Amino acid sequence: MLPPSDFPVISRRLPENINRIIARFPEAVQDFFLEMISADRSRQTIANYAYDFALFFDFLASRNIGFESVTPRTIQRFFRHIENGYERTVWVKIRSKDPKTGAIRQQWVKRKHFRENSRSGKERKRASLRSLFRFLVKSGYLERDPMQEYEDASLRSRSRRRMPVFLTRDEALRLIKAVDSYHERNRGDHRTFPWIEARDRAILLLLLGTGMRVSELVGLNLNSIQPDGDTARVIVLGKGGRERMLKLNNTAYQALRDYLAQRPSDGIPPEHREALFLNRNRTRLSRKGVYEAIQKYVREANLPPKAANISPHKLRHTLATLLLSNGENLRVVQEILGHSSIQTTQIYTHVINSEKDEALKRLDSLM
Template sequence: MESRFVSRRLPDNVNRIVSRFPEEVQDFFLEMISAERSVQTIANYAYDFDLFFSFLESSGKTLEQTDARLLKRFFRTVENGYERTVRVKLPRRDARTGEVRDEWVERKHFRINSQSGKQRKQASLRSLFRYLVKTGVLSRDPMEEYEDASLKARRRKKVPVFLTREEAARLISAVDAYHRQKGVKSAGWMEARDLAVILLFLSTGVRVSELVDLDMTSVQADGDSWRIIVTGKGGKQRVLMLNTKASEALRRYLAMRPETEDNALFLNKLKRRISRKGVSEIVKKMVRMAGLPPKAAAISPHKLRHTLATLLLMNGENLRVVQEILGHSSIQTTQIYTHVINTEKDQALSRLERLL
């Protein structure tokens, strides 16, 4: 009988995935839970390992038989994208009784393997094999052998995509326009929610995972202003003050928020905690409604985080302050935004006009 891995900290779909792993790998997840790694981090490890163990099974190999050559085959197999089958629990409303019940649905997704995705999969397996060697399950670390024999990929620095002030203003205005257009049926509180979500992204730079994890207790009134307590990577908390516009939007949403037993700050249409995908869909709808230019057409919640960081630096804010607002553990991560803001470079190019 298959052992059932169950942790109350993890969603059911992640517990189901971990249950399929060898017992010693399940122990690795118990260590991560004990170390208070975030739910999203643990889920990412589960998804990466699921790909790897599916590959091992299809290759007729075991964990103990893994070597540098097999790892190279795995990374090459998923390099240009891969299909992932996931089971998700979705609430379904009975059309006759109106009762809402959870139902497991199997879905297939094709995922593009970005540069950061490739690096994360390598980091995930590196952590796993180090743990297995440390605990005596394996006598050698195949990831070390793989990395010693592999050519180092060139790191390509990309300038982060962000919205200008004018584009950000258009995105905010798009919320009202979207809910006023003919054919859109949504409760008034959902419009208030969408505006609060967009303004929180643009005003605080929270990650989408941080936003969906906000509870009613994460909000603190401070006179006419509001603060939110954000739990970031590694369980680190930071307190962020909302500007007047974001405070007013949140106040309006809270006044209209439906009564529910769910303690989540932001709800979906079934009055349960909104998902990452649900938040991403809100942003996509507003981006389309705003009619933003091609560069901004693929704006995601994370790109709104880029927008806040860039606008803060353009406004002359200190890099260390921006680091604290974003919750970066290293200032080097924050420095990527300085590639966009370079006043001396702009002035040099402007002075060139005199010579032409």
Template sequence: MKTSIVSRRLPENINFIVAQFPEDIQEFFLEMISAERSIQTIANYAYDFALFFDYIKEKDVSIEDVNARTIKRFFRQIEHGYERTVHVKIYKINASTGRKEPTWITRTHFRENSQAGKRRKRASLRSLFRYLVKIRVLDRDPMEEYEDQSLKSRSKQRVPVFLTKEEALRLIQSVQTYHKRKNIKSKKWQEMRDLAIILLFLNTGMRVSEMFQLNQNSIQKDGDTYRIIILGKGGKERMLKLNNTVTATLNDYLRFRPEHSSPKELNALFLNKNHSRLSRKGITAVIKKYVQEANLPPKAANISPHKLRHTLATLLLSNGENLRVVQEILGHSSIQTTQIYTHVINSEKDDALDRLDGFSQI
């Protein structure tokens, strides 16, 4: 099965998905590439569109005939989860030639449909139908009619999950204890890589998608000062200073880092055991492994890279840092996003409850 190339800037598996769409939809993805949207964003759109197009194909509905009812039934069907189809390229040995040859296989797996996932799918379809109206493939936007008719679900504002300072220290220390306890024969560079990843998350608050894209030249030295350039959402860059602890750990990792990485990933900062760029999934697995080793309390047992981002924000505000500074460090486009952490750190609220201490004694 040969992969059709829509754009060489897309990974092969995403090209495979996008190539199945009608030409007008492929143009939508080319527009996204021209607008320098991140590869992860484009991949999310591809998966969302594939899910929707599979649904309307099953119902024998053309894109021109999609209406509010179609969209409502689609969202209802995937409300509590859905099967995602992914295409994976593997290599098999050709019995005749003895050479490894690429072949594509299809795998499906069940995915929960989280609140964030539901919002993203609505946003994906909203962008799609607006585009199709704009280029006059459609004369109306069925997504607008659907949203006008839908009951608005109540927004649930949850307190962000984060680590305390003591728990964060336990996570950092778990890297060393993990390798000592298991007497692991892993190479030193992997241990130093994992420690550098955890420290970067806790000291810069970067997203896992931002960590994944880091290259060696993302680290800039100015005298004794080291800074890191982070490519955030919407192609926005921010530069953050690295403290001495993070700098020392990164330098240790770079001393041990394998020299003979894959030519394609020669500049990648973090490598996997095959000396290719460490994937988003691989970075998440690193965090999960040491969270388990640290034996953190139940509320912190499912700490993810994004929750380490919450941890930095909370620690900064606890130290009395300005909300605007925290916004710039995290790369939030709106300060309202940063303000969710003020619900966690509110010294006046704490003091008010402390003043009731004498009253509550019997």
């Protein structure tokens, strides 16, 4: 299999690895992505569609089925095939320094990893295929929509809205302190760098202090931070290209300044020089990189079982819950989180109510 650079470029707005995935699809499906780009969809949204379609078209290829021949039964078999998880193949560009000449070399490496097929993941894949086949019918590539026929015939799964998992205030403080203890314990290890410690502290405090999504965090550039006297505001590009401006609290801003004072300034590829958060290879930090960093500090903090699987998105839940518990207005919290509908924000009021129920329940031990 050829590396991404040997594939045609669908759009220079997209990362090379995503261009490579889309270039493998039939021309009609490539048109779907060109429409998404014209509609100014975010790069992360486009990437999610590309990954979902790659699974589907790999499945079709394994059974020698063209997209024109897809039936509701084909779609049913695909969803059964990935029901309990699937293997994803990605291309990653690795930068290394030649020990003799000092020259920087770039190499594309193919990596495979297994992913669980979560409930939200299943819903997203259904939505992705729904959008694709609707486009193919509307554009005249197909006469019938097999996805619509599949959904009309399939049983609806029972809707269960789960309460968001979040950290208490004390657990959040323990997580932040874990950055110090982890790096103090590993001081001298060649894999640790002072600027990584400062970066991770700033990331945690930004996620807990603004509630931004991880995709919004890794998309921040240096000019996304706007100084405002003794503090600063951060310009966040949210879903649907909607911008919102959030004020940083003093603790988060100080942590960010500490990181910026140590952030590497050399050896950064031109296309990554404006990125606010960098990884060890001095390229833009990925969502996976943020997740792995947080998991490291979760283990260090020795958080209780319910918090053991804390992800960047659950830190967003944490801020929302803490704000509402502190009596903040629901509309204000909606604006901070960038929810398009207040109904999405209202789920956190149920969390607070369940916390009240638990508090009253614990009175049993006092009586």
